[in-house]
Amino acid sequence: MLYRVVTHGGSWYYYNDTDKYEMHINFTFGAKSDLDFSEQANIYVMNNNEFSASLVVPPDETSKLLSGKVRGFKCSVKADRLEDEKRENFYSKVSSHISEEINGIIKRINVSEKTLDKERVLFYCEENAHPYVDCNFPPTTTRSTARM
Structure with a gap:
Protein backbone atom coordinates (compact mmCIF):
# COMPACT_ATOMS: atom_id res chain seq x y z
CA MET A 1 0.00 0.00 0.00
CA LEU A 2 2.73 2.51 0.94
CA TYR A 3 6.29 2.25 -0.34
CA ARG A 4 9.40 4.15 0.68
CA VAL A 5 11.83 4.81 -2.16
CA VAL A 6 15.36 5.86 -1.22
CA THR A 7 17.62 7.19 -3.97
CA HIS A 8 21.39 6.75 -4.16
CA GLY A 9 21.71 10.41 -3.18
CA GLY A 10 19.79 9.86 0.05
CA SER A 11 16.41 11.35 -0.91
CA TRP A 12 13.30 9.67 0.53
CA TYR A 13 10.06 9.42 -1.43
CA TYR A 14 6.80 7.74 -0.47
CA TYR A 15 4.48 6.15 -3.02
CA ASN A 16 0.82 5.48 -2.17
CA ASP A 17 -0.28 2.46 -4.22
CA THR A 18 -3.95 2.71 -3.30
CA ASP A 19 -6.83 4.47 -4.96
CA LYS A 20 -9.05 5.00 -1.93
CA TYR A 21 -6.73 5.87 0.96
CA GLU A 22 -4.81 8.99 1.87
CA MET A 23 -1.63 8.06 3.77
CA HIS A 24 -0.74 10.14 6.84
CA ILE A 25 2.85 9.50 7.90
CA ASN A 26 4.51 10.82 11.07
CA PHE A 27 8.25 10.70 11.69
CA THR A 28 10.77 11.47 14.39
CA PHE A 29 14.40 11.82 13.25
CA GLY A 30 17.48 11.74 15.45
CA ALA A 31 19.08 15.03 16.50
CA LYS A 32 22.29 14.17 14.60
CA SER A 33 20.45 13.84 11.29
CA ASP A 34 21.42 16.33 8.58
CA LEU A 35 18.23 16.79 6.56
CA ASP A 36 16.60 19.01 3.98
CA PHE A 37 12.84 18.52 3.95
CA SER A 38 10.56 18.97 0.96
CA GLU A 39 7.91 21.67 0.85
CA GLN A 40 5.27 18.93 1.16
CA ALA A 41 6.45 17.98 4.66
CA ASN A 42 5.44 19.73 7.89
CA ILE A 43 8.48 20.03 10.17
CA TYR A 44 8.95 20.75 13.87
CA VAL A 45 12.15 20.85 15.92
CA MET A 46 11.51 19.31 19.32
CA ASN A 47 13.09 20.35 22.66
CA ASN A 48 15.66 17.53 22.45
CA ASN A 49 16.74 18.74 18.95
CA GLU A 50 15.06 15.80 17.23
CA PHE A 51 13.00 16.56 14.15
CA SER A 52 9.32 15.73 13.93
CA ALA A 53 7.87 15.59 10.42
CA SER A 54 4.54 14.69 8.88
CA LEU A 55 3.59 13.98 5.29
CA VAL A 56 0.28 13.27 3.57
CA VAL A 57 0.45 11.20 0.38
CA PRO A 58 -2.70 11.19 -1.80
CA PRO A 59 -3.84 8.06 -3.67
CA ASP A 60 -1.66 6.92 -6.59
CA GLU A 61 0.92 9.65 -5.92
CA THR A 62 4.56 9.90 -4.93
CA SER A 63 5.67 12.59 -2.47
CA LYS A 64 9.18 13.59 -1.52
CA LEU A 65 9.91 13.76 2.19
CA LEU A 66 13.58 14.64 2.54
CA SER A 67 17.15 14.44 1.36
CA GLY A 68 20.26 14.13 3.49
CA LYS A 69 21.75 11.88 6.16
CA VAL A 70 19.32 10.15 8.51
CA ARG A 71 20.70 9.22 11.95
CA GLY A 72 17.88 7.19 13.47
CA PHE A 73 14.15 7.54 12.94
CA LYS A 74 10.73 6.33 14.04
CA CYS A 75 7.73 6.19 11.74
CA SER A 76 4.00 5.62 12.06
CA VAL A 77 1.46 5.47 9.25
CA LYS A 78 -2.31 5.85 9.20
CA ALA A 79 -4.37 5.06 6.09
CA ASP A 80 -7.47 7.27 5.99
CA ARG A 81 -10.19 6.10 3.62
CA LEU A 82 -11.35 8.88 1.33
CA GLU A 83 -15.05 9.62 1.27
Whole structure:
Protein backbone atom coordinates (compact mmCIF):
# COMPACT_ATOMS: atom_id res chain seq x y z
CA MET A 1 0.00 0.00 0.00
CA LEU A 2 2.73 2.51 0.94
CA TYR A 3 6.29 2.25 -0.34
CA ARG A 4 9.40 4.15 0.68
CA VAL A 5 11.83 4.81 -2.16
CA VAL A 6 15.36 5.86 -1.22
CA THR A 7 17.62 7.19 -3.97
CA HIS A 8 21.39 6.75 -4.16
CA GLY A 9 21.71 10.41 -3.18
CA GLY A 10 19.79 9.86 0.05
CA SER A 11 16.41 11.35 -0.91
CA TRP A 12 13.30 9.67 0.53
CA TYR A 13 10.06 9.42 -1.43
CA TYR A 14 6.80 7.74 -0.47
CA TYR A 15 4.48 6.15 -3.02
CA ASN A 16 0.82 5.48 -2.17
CA ASP A 17 -0.28 2.46 -4.22
CA THR A 18 -3.95 2.71 -3.30
CA ASP A 19 -6.83 4.47 -4.96
CA LYS A 20 -9.05 5.00 -1.93
CA TYR A 21 -6.73 5.87 0.96
CA GLU A 22 -4.81 8.99 1.87
CA MET A 23 -1.63 8.06 3.77
CA HIS A 24 -0.74 10.14 6.84
CA ILE A 25 2.85 9.50 7.90
CA ASN A 26 4.51 10.82 11.07
CA PHE A 27 8.25 10.70 11.69
CA THR A 28 10.77 11.47 14.39
CA PHE A 29 14.40 11.82 13.25
CA GLY A 30 17.48 11.74 15.45
CA ALA A 31 19.08 15.03 16.50
CA LYS A 32 22.29 14.17 14.60
CA SER A 33 20.45 13.84 11.29
CA ASP A 34 21.42 16.33 8.58
CA LEU A 35 18.23 16.79 6.56
CA ASP A 36 16.60 19.01 3.98
CA PHE A 37 12.84 18.52 3.95
CA SER A 38 10.56 18.97 0.96
CA GLU A 39 7.91 21.67 0.85
CA GLN A 40 5.27 18.93 1.16
CA ALA A 41 6.45 17.98 4.66
CA ASN A 42 5.44 19.73 7.89
CA ILE A 43 8.48 20.03 10.17
CA TYR A 44 8.95 20.75 13.87
CA VAL A 45 12.15 20.85 15.92
CA MET A 46 11.51 19.31 19.32
CA ASN A 47 13.09 20.35 22.66
CA ASN A 48 15.66 17.53 22.45
CA ASN A 49 16.74 18.74 18.95
CA GLU A 50 15.06 15.80 17.23
CA PHE A 51 13.00 16.56 14.15
CA SER A 52 9.32 15.73 13.93
CA ALA A 53 7.87 15.59 10.42
CA SER A 54 4.54 14.69 8.88
CA LEU A 55 3.59 13.98 5.29
CA VAL A 56 0.28 13.27 3.57
CA VAL A 57 0.45 11.20 0.38
CA PRO A 58 -2.70 11.19 -1.80
CA PRO A 59 -3.84 8.06 -3.67
CA ASP A 60 -1.66 6.92 -6.59
CA GLU A 61 0.92 9.65 -5.92
CA THR A 62 4.56 9.90 -4.93
CA SER A 63 5.67 12.59 -2.47
CA LYS A 64 9.18 13.59 -1.52
CA LEU A 65 9.91 13.76 2.19
CA LEU A 66 13.58 14.64 2.54
CA SER A 67 17.15 14.44 1.36
CA GLY A 68 20.26 14.13 3.49
CA LYS A 69 21.75 11.88 6.16
CA VAL A 70 19.32 10.15 8.51
CA ARG A 71 20.70 9.22 11.95
CA GLY A 72 17.88 7.19 13.47
CA PHE A 73 14.15 7.54 12.94
CA LYS A 74 10.73 6.33 14.04
CA CYS A 75 7.73 6.19 11.74
CA SER A 76 4.00 5.62 12.06
CA VAL A 77 1.46 5.47 9.25
CA LYS A 78 -2.31 5.85 9.20
CA ALA A 79 -4.37 5.06 6.09
CA ASP A 80 -7.47 7.27 5.99
CA ARG A 81 -10.19 6.10 3.62
CA LEU A 82 -11.35 8.88 1.33
CA GLU A 83 -15.05 9.62 1.27
CA ASP A 84 -16.65 8.67 -2.05
CA GLU A 85 -17.32 12.29 -2.98
CA LYS A 86 -13.75 13.40 -2.25
CA ARG A 87 -12.42 10.38 -4.14
CA GLU A 88 -14.56 11.09 -7.21
CA ASN A 89 -13.49 14.74 -7.12
CA PHE A 90 -9.81 13.73 -6.86
CA TYR A 91 -10.01 11.26 -9.76
CA SER A 92 -12.07 13.55 -11.97
CA LYS A 93 -9.29 16.15 -11.70
CA VAL A 94 -6.65 13.51 -12.50
CA SER A 95 -8.67 12.19 -15.46
CA SER A 96 -9.23 15.70 -16.76
CA HIS A 97 -5.50 16.47 -16.59
CA ILE A 98 -4.58 13.22 -18.38
CA SER A 99 -7.21 13.85 -21.08
CA GLU A 100 -5.73 17.31 -21.66
CA GLU A 101 -2.24 15.77 -21.93
CA ILE A 102 -3.41 13.16 -24.45
CA ASN A 103 -5.29 15.75 -26.53
CA GLY A 104 -2.22 17.99 -26.52
CA ILE A 105 -0.01 15.14 -27.76
CA ILE A 106 -2.56 14.30 -30.48
CA LYS A 107 -2.43 17.92 -31.70
CA ARG A 108 1.38 18.13 -31.57
CA ILE A 109 1.88 14.81 -33.37
CA ASN A 110 -0.86 15.82 -35.82
CA VAL A 111 -2.72 12.49 -35.96
CA SER A 112 -6.26 11.44 -35.20
CA GLU A 113 -7.12 9.79 -31.91
CA LYS A 114 -7.85 6.54 -33.79
CA THR A 115 -4.38 6.39 -35.38
CA LEU A 116 -2.51 7.37 -32.23
CA ASP A 117 -0.39 4.47 -30.96
CA LYS A 118 2.00 4.00 -28.07
CA GLU A 119 5.11 3.92 -30.29
CA ARG A 120 4.33 7.39 -31.70
CA VAL A 121 3.58 8.71 -28.23
CA LEU A 122 6.77 7.22 -26.78
CA PHE A 123 8.86 8.63 -29.64
CA TYR A 124 7.31 12.08 -29.16
CA CYS A 125 7.83 11.99 -25.39
CA GLU A 126 11.48 10.90 -25.71
CA GLU A 127 12.28 13.48 -28.39
CA ASN A 128 10.64 16.32 -26.45
CA ALA A 129 11.51 15.32 -22.86
CA HIS A 130 7.79 15.07 -22.13
CA PRO A 131 6.44 12.72 -19.43
CA TYR A 132 5.01 9.59 -21.03
CA VAL A 133 1.24 9.23 -21.13
CA ASP A 134 -0.20 5.77 -21.86
CA CYS A 135 -2.93 6.53 -24.38
CA ASN A 136 -4.09 2.90 -24.37
CA PHE A 137 -4.81 2.86 -20.64
CA PRO A 138 -5.64 6.35 -19.38
CA PRO A 139 -7.00 6.68 -15.85
CA THR A 140 -10.73 7.24 -15.60
CA THR A 141 -13.19 7.72 -12.80
CA THR A 142 -14.62 4.27 -13.56
CA ARG A 143 -11.15 2.79 -13.03
CA SER A 144 -11.03 4.26 -9.56
CA THR A 145 -14.16 2.40 -8.56
CA ALA A 146 -13.24 -0.81 -10.40
CA ARG A 147 -10.40 -1.58 -7.97
CA MET A 148 -12.69 -1.47 -4.92
